[in-house]
Amino acid sequence: MSKKEGDAGENLAAEYLISKGYRILHRNFRCRFGEIDIIASKGSVVAFIEVKYRKTDRFGKGFESVSQRKIEKIxxxxxxxISxxxxxxxxxxxxxxxxNGKITHIENAFSYE
Structure with a gap:
């Protein structure tokens, strides 16, 4: 996937979040430990959000491609x-x-243990 397609997916995700009452705090937050696609808040909750975009389901759903390594970086x-x-x-x-244009938002997809 190209950067342009990834950006398009993140734009769709941000628009979706805003329509659901979230406030976007950061996009593409980067530090020496990794990157977080979107950081958004709603009420007293801050969500760290990984965005996965697929034009087709030929290689599975986007959420299925979030690896353990990616989770650790997030x-x-x-x-x-937070610090x-x-x-x-x-x-x-x-x-x-x-x-395929369908947005699935999985809250609490993983946790910090």
């Missing part, structure tokens, strides 16, 4: 974000999968 990057932001929130880890 967890490390989110811990860095540098002193706001008090509840945190969770979501995946937004966009497959």
């Amino acid at each position: 967890l490390k990057a989110s811990q860095y974000f 540098t932001n002193q706001d008090r929130y509840h945190y969770r880890y979501d995946v937004i999968s966009i497959d």
Whole structure:
């Protein structure tokens, strides 16, 4: 997938989140530990969101491609974000999968243990 297609998927995910009442805090948050596609808040919850975009389901659904290695990078990057932001929130880890134009938002897709 090209960067342009990835950006298009992230744009769709951001629009979806906004329509559901979320506020986008960061897009493509990067630090030395990794990258988080979208960080969004709704009420007292901050969600760290991985976005997966697929034009077809030929290789499975987008959410099925979130590897353990990717999860570990997101967890490390989110811990860095939390340590540098002193706001008090509840945190969770979501995946937004966009497959053939259908958006699936999986809240609490994985957790920090």
